[in-house]
Amino acid sequence: MSTSLALSDDQATAFDTVTEMLRGAGIDLEDALLMPPKSTATSVMAITGKAGSGKTLLLSELYKALEAAGVDVVSGDYESRRRKDRRTLAILAPTNKAASVLRFRGVPATTIHRILYTPVYDPEYERIAEWLAGNGDRPEVEGLTDQALDRAYAFYQTNKSIPGALAAAGLRGSDFITGWKRREEPLDIGFIDEASMLDDKQFEDLKEIFPTLLLFGDPAQLAPVNQSGAMVFDKLPERRVMNLGRIHRQAADNPILDLAHALADPQVDFYRFEKMVEEAAARDERVVWGQRVEVDLMARSPVLVWRNATRIRLINAFRAVYEAPEDRLIEGEPLICDGLELPLKHRKKRLDLEARGLIKGAQVVYLGEGRKPGFSRLHVIGAEDPQVSAASIVKIEKPDEEEPFIPYAARMGATFLHGAAVTIHKAQGSQWDTVQVFAPDLFVAARMNRTEAGQPLWKRLAYVAITRAQDRLIWVVRNRLSKPTGPLRVDDLRSVPAATLTLAPEEPEV
Numbered sequence: 001m002s003t004s005l006a007l008s009d010d011q012a013t014a015f016d017t018v019t020e021m022l023r024g025a026g027i028d029l030e031d032a033l034l035m036p037p038k039s040t041a042t043s044v045m046a047i048t049g050k051a052g053s054g055k056t057l058l059l060s061e062l063y064k065a066l067e068a069a070g071v072d073v074v075s076g077d078y079e080s081r082r083r084k085d086r087r088t089l090a091i092l093a094p095t096n097k098a099a100s101v102l103r104f105r106g107v108p109a110t111t112i113h114r115i116l117y118t119p120v121y122d123p124e125y126e127r128i129a130e131w132l133a134g135n136g137d138r139p140e141v142e143g144l145t146d147q148a149l150d151r152a153y154a155f156y157q158t159n160k161s162i163p164g165a166l167a168a169a170g171l172r173g174s175d176f177i178t179g180w181k182r183r184e185e186p187l188d189i190g191f192i193d194e195a196s197m198l199d200d201k202q203f204e205d206l207k208e209i210f211p212t213l214l215l216f217g218d219p220a221q222l223a224p225v226n227q228s229g230a231m232v233f234d235k236l237p238e239r240r241v242m243n244l245g246r247i248h249r250q251a252a253d254n255p256i257l258d259l260a261h262a263l264a265d266p267q268v269d270f271y272r273f274e275k276m277v278e279e280a281a282a283r284d285e286r287v288v289w290g291q292r293v294e295v296d297l298m299a300r301s302p303v304l305v306w307r308n309a310t311r312i313r314l315i316n317a318f319r320a321v322y323e324a325p326e327d328r329l330i331e332g333e334p335l336i337c338d339g340l341e342l343p344l345k346h347r348k349k350r351l352d353l354e355a356r357g358l359i360k361g362a363q364v365v366y367l368g369e370g371r372k373p374g375f376s377r378l379h380v381i382g383a384e385d386p387q388v389s390a391a392s393i394v395k396i397e398k399p400d401e402e403e404p405f406i407p408y409a410a411r412m413g414a415t416f417l418h419g420a421a422v423t424i425h426k427a428q429g430s431q432w433d434t435v436q437v438f439a440p441d442l443f444v445a446a447r448m449n450r451t452e453a454g455q456p457l458w459k460r461l462a463y464v465a466i467t468r469a470q471d472r473l474i475w476v477v478r479n480r481l482s483k484p485t486g487p488l489r490v491d492d493l494r495s496v497p498a499a500t501l502t503l504a505p506e507e508p509e510v
Contacts, residue, residue, distance in 0.1 A: 010243075010244050014047050014058060025043065025189070026087070027087060029065045029066070032068065032070065034087050042211055042212075044215065044236060046215040046242070047215070048219050049244030050260070051220075056105065059191055071089045073088075075110055088188040089189045090191070090210070091109040092190060092206075093110075094111070094112055094429050095361055096357045096380060098197075098382075099111050101382075108160060109193065115187070122175070125141070128166065128169075144169060152165040163384065189214070190206060190209065196217040219233075221428055222428060222460050223453065256472075256473050257467075263459045270442070277289065281475070286472050288475065290475055293314065293481045295481050295484050298421070301436070303437075304421075304427050305422070307441050308423065310421070310440075312399055315396075319333075326405065332366065332488025332489055332490050333419075333420075334366075335378075335418060336419040337364060339415055340413070341393060353390060357385075361426055362381070364416065367379055374408065375389055375410065377389050378390060378392075379493045392415075393414070395418075424461050432470065435472070435474065436474040
């Protein structure tokens with residue numbers, strides 16, 4: 001084994017085991033030798049471990065080794081038609097936010113949806129994409145200067161993003177992407193991060209696309225709601241699952257990880273755990289014993305709760321302190337995509353919306369009304385091309401009312417709930433610099449004595465909530481909200497023209 005970074009013993013063992021699996025698939029990492037696949041049978045392996053065990057580091061090192069061996073990395077934004085004999089790797093995550101966490105660490109990840117569906121490029125601009133990917137000569141394109149092509153080339157050398165390079169040349173996505181289609185040809189190797197979030201249907205879809213599949217997941221997280229407490233890697237043979245036991249990330253000096261791992265101790269009940277949080281807060285500024293919810297943080301980092309009633313109460317309190325009117329949103333309000341409401345004849349528009357990151361659970365910031373009635377200008381957090389204008393149906397839930405209030409809505413389009421607070425289940429796969437956990441909800445869960453997969457539910461909830469924090473954890477112990485220090489802001493979000501996603505009334509069925 002040869003990697004650019006020293007690995008722990010358990011990481012090195014996992015690396016070697018994966019190397020052997022890849023050798024069986026015709027990829028020799030040690031000799032950088034690529035051969036045709038030896039079998040069409042699907043081979044699945046999982047690497048599991050709690051937060052800080054080094055799963056992401058290992059994923060990154062395996063990606064670097066495969067790229068160095070000559071494997072093509074498929075990003076989901078463009079796929080060359082040439083080199084049919086190539087070996088390919090795609091690195092996927094269930095959500096935009098989870099994929100963006102990997103991209104921030106230098107790993108070219110995309111969402112599962114962006115691999116299930118592939119973009120169709122305008123032939124004129126496809127020549128630029130092929131040239132950037134090293135599969136063609138520098139083209140001459142009407143309307144694009146040499147300087148524009150130079151900018152595209154310089155961007156691609158650093159970022160390896162075809163849409164980003166074309167944007168650097170002055171083009172918009174609607175100029176060069178004409179549509180989306182279901183993937184017809186299988187790929188080769190798939191790395192799936194946050195695999196604890198996968199349900200059986202997604203797992204089966206992935207096995208159809210990837211003959212070699214490597215799952216990275218945390219067994220201490222919450223299983224998908226429809227999975228009865230089980231995760232997809234729980235069903236694999238024991239020899240196909242490698243667990244990383246050593247805490248690798250900042251093991252000696254991370255109070256947030258210390259608290260997360262303390263939850264595994266059967267002797268730690270809720271009262272003892274809260275005492276541990278209070279003690280950690282007294283000695284380290286990265287843990288805060290919060291007497292109130294800090295409202296300034298809620299626009300970008302939602303408060304994590306267990307109960308829907310708590311979520312709705314906090315959202316309405318957030319809107320009240322910012323004096324948001326009932327009949328409209330104000331710029332900077334956070335939203336969560338709750339799915340798409342589109343009839344079958346608009347399946348192309350559904351793909352357009354989903355491809356731009358508007359998938360269920362996506363975190364979005366409202367930038368203002370669009371040019372058409374019912375349209376909203378949105379910033380999709382974590383998306384590779386975040387600025388979108390889309391037909392929207394926004395629902396504001398009210399305490400003790402069954403039906404949500406809808407300030408305005410298109411006839412059909414992307415549906416949104418408010419995002420100032422979210423349930424811990426929906427927060428899985430996301431990370432924020434600072435996370436506020438609403439402790440009174442977890443106290444209720446502890447008093448109910450509910451269990452999931454043999455563990456007290458409150459401990460699983462606390463573990464997931466705590467490990468969403470990258471730098472600072474605020475453990476909120478009182479049902480109070482601070483006053484904002486200023487108005488909501490959007491000036492820090494990238495200011496670029498938003499690509500409009502229209503719904504053509506006469507669009508034929510495809």
